[in-house]
Amino acid sequence: DQQVKQNSPSLSVQEGRISILNCDYTNSMFDYFLWYKKYPAEGPTFLISISSIKDKNEDGRFTVFLNKSAKHLSLHIVPSQPGDSAVYFCAASGSSGGSNYKLTFGKGTLLTVNP
Amino acid sequence: GAVVSQHPSWVICKSGTSVKIECRSLDFQATTMFWYRQFPKQSLMLMATSNEGSKATYEQGVEKDKFLINHASLTLSTLTVTSAHPEDSSFYICSAGDGEQFFGPGTRLTVL
Numbered sequence: 418d419q420q421v422k423q424n425s426p427s428l429s430v431q432e433g434r435i436s437i438l439n440c441d442y443t444n445s446m447f448d449y450f451l452w453y454k455k456y457p458a459e460g461p462t463f464l465i466s467i468s469s470i471k472d473k474n475e476d477g478r479f480t481v482f483l484n485k486s487a488k489h490l491s492l493h494i495v496p497s498q499p500g501d502s503a504v505y506f507c508a509a510s511g512s513s514g515g516s517n518y519k520l521t522f523g524k525g526t527l528l529t530v531n532p
Numbered sequence: 533g534a535v536v537s538q539h540p541s542w543v544i545c546k547s548g549t550s551v552k553i554e555c556r557s558l559d560f561q562a563t564t565m566f567w568y569r570q571f572p573k574q575s576l577m578l579m580a581t582s583n584e585g586s587k588a589t590y591e592q593g594v595e596k597d598k599f600l601i602n603h604a605s606l607t608l609s610t611l612t613v614t615s616a617h618p619e620d621s622s623f624y625i626c627s628a629g630d631g632e633q634f635f636g637p638g639t640r641l642t643v644l
Contacts, residue, residue, distance in 0.1 A: 419575075426573070453635075460536070460625050460635035461576070506576065519566070520633065522575040 420444045421509050423523035431531055436494040438526050440507030443488065447509040451520070452481060452492045455504045464505075465492070497530045504528070534560050536628050538636035545616055546644055553611045553639045555626030561606035562628035567599075570623045570638075582609040616643040 422441045430436045438452075448469040453461035467474040467481045467490065474481050480493045494501055507523040535558040545551050555565055563584045568576040580601050581589040588601035600612040609628075613620055621643045627633040 421575070458623075458638065458640060460538075460627075460637045462635070463632070519578060519581065520576075520627075521578070522568075524573070524575040 418443075419523075420447075421507055421521050421523040423507055423526050425526050426524070427527040427529070429529045429531060430497050432499055433496045436492075436497045436501065436528055436530065438492040438494075438505050438507075438528065440490050440492075440523055441488055442490075442509050444509070444511065444521075445488070446511040447521075449510040450481070450483060450490050451508045451510070452479075453506045453508060453522075454501075455506060455525070461506055494528075497528075499530045499532050502528055502530050534629070534634040536626065536634045536636040538624075538626060538639050540639060541637060542640040542642075544642045544644065547617055548615055550612055550614045551616055551641060553613070553624055553626075553641075555609045555611070555628065555636050557607045557628040557634070560628075560634075563606065563630050565603060565609040565626055565628045566633065567601065567609070567611050568625045568627070570625060576625060579611075584609075613641065616641070618643045
């Protein structure tokens with residue numbers, strides 16, 4: 418039973434355009450959500466997060482939107498750059514700021530930004 | 533920033549042997565470290581939570597006698613894959629942090 422779902426295994430966009438990566442979750446106990454970027458044979462690197470008390474968080478070119486009623490979040494990257502090409506993982510936690518920071522990951526979406 | 537290292541970065545071993553993977557937090561201390569496994573085109577699956585000075589907490593379906601975890605200090609956790617088999621071949625990633633998690637670069641294990 419996949420509690421965090423990324424239904425698009427891949428996404429291809431043109432440089433300069435917006436990339437929108439989607440994520441759905443089923444566990445209503447999740448209250449903290451994160452996006453990670455991962456290159457092959459490397460560990461994930463943190464991008465941006467959002468707490469369930471917010472519906473938007475922005476950091477430079479990256480914006481995460483959270484729709485709690487739909488149990489859906491999305492990561493917007495604008496403008497997209499070729500260096501953004503990587504696998505993006507959505508992750509969720511049910512203990513934001515707590516000592517047991519267990520994360521549940523989606524399967525990831527491979528983003529390719531074409532020059 | 534917080535740095536987590538893993539050693540080795542890749543290892544090839546024969547079936548039936550044991551392999552130890554180290555996870556170190558280089559510039560911070562962490563009471564809690566996590567071990568994940570990732571199969572190709574799959575998500576990172578949490579295997580266990582490693583707690584300094586106490587026993588690890590394993591996720592459902594993960595054999596604790598096969599995947600031995602030792603968190604001997606606030607900067608080091610080890611994962612030992614005992615009697616490795618080809619189906620254990622995977623990418624093993626650790627993370628460390630008592631709040632935000634910082635990930636290591638991963639270890640590619642191939643069991644022949």
